[in-house]
Amino acid sequence: MAFHTVSYEGIEIEYELLRKDVKYINLRVNKQGKVVVSAGKRVPLSVIEEFVQSKAFWIITHLAEIEKLRSQMPDVGLFDGKTLYYLGKPYRLLLERGLAEIRLEKGEIHMSSPKVNSEELRQEYLSWLKRQAAEKFEEIMNRIFPLVEEYNIVRPKISIRNMRSIWGSCTTGGDRIRLNLQLMKADEECIEQVILHELLHFPYPNHGEAFYAAMTRLMPDWKERKQRLETKYKDGI
Ligand SMILES: [Zn+2]
Known part of the structure; x- marks a missing residue:
């Protein structure tokens, strides 16, 4: 990597010069605001400098635009790089x-x-995550629903909501379970645990002994999965 500068009306323009197996000189400004020039191995530096000089006005205008775009994103700190x-x-x-x-x-x-x-x-x-979740939750339901076949329940529809405090819930009518969009942070085993939990509320509405006995019978490691969900993936998006 070699850095060079030319100056235009008192403004220094720094550019990176890449020597390549090409005959021409090529100049671009990347998204980070870096000027990159590639030129053939035989092109003299003076010719390259002259070329960059001739593009100086364009480069400066372009850099100013990039800077403007960046300054228009003052409030992305919460999100960028997260x-x-x-x-x-x-x-x-x-x-x-x-x-x-x-x-x-x-x-x-x-x-x-x-x-x-x-x-x-x-x-x-x-909203992107919700579109991914719609597919993923159905796919996991396909795997988990056969586990509760013995209870003869109707396969419920899934609705997805972004919620603060609960991972899932089911309607008393018994045709729908509601899953928290935030579950998409978790690994699939954790999502399986939540879906099974909600499905078992159709035969066992309360968290009684029979409910937990069925959980353990159908998914022996459900506690570890639940524990992981509540520690590793607890931070909200
Ligand atoms: Zn429950």
């Missing part, structure tokens, strides 16, 4: 300005958004 759990694994959230998009990649959540306020960003993340 570690979020997703299905039991920690991800570092990296925020970029752009069209709304979220993707997971090697331990990172790349969130692109036109929003600049951390509460709006949080809402955007939660």
Whole structure:
């Protein structure tokens, strides 16, 4: 890596020069506001300098735009760089300005958004999470529902809500269980535990001995799973 500078009307422009196997000179300003110039190995430095000089006005304007975009994101501190759990694994959230998009990649959540306020960003993340949850909770229900076959209950519908204090609940009518969106932080074993717990409330409405006996019979390690859910994944998004 080699850093060079040219000056334009008293403003120093620092750029990184990469020597490559190319004939031309190429100049770009990346999202972090770094100027990168690549040039062929035989192109003399004076020619490169002249080239950068000729682009100086464009570079300065471009850097100013990037700086402006950055200063328009004063309230993202709560969100940018934060570690979020997703299905039991920690991800570092990296925020970029752009069209709304979220993707997971090697331990990172790349969130692109036109929003600049951390509460709006949080809402955007939660609505993305809700779409993922709709699929994931159904998939886990497919695995867990056969465990309660003996009780002859009708498979309930799942509704998802972002809640503060409870992981799940069920309606007395018996056709619906409600799961906390925040469960998406936890690993699937923890989610299985919550779903089984709610399903067993259809035959056993209260937390009596029979209820816990059935939990232990169908999922011998339910206590560890519950414990993990309430310690490791307790922080809200
Ligand atoms: Zn309960």
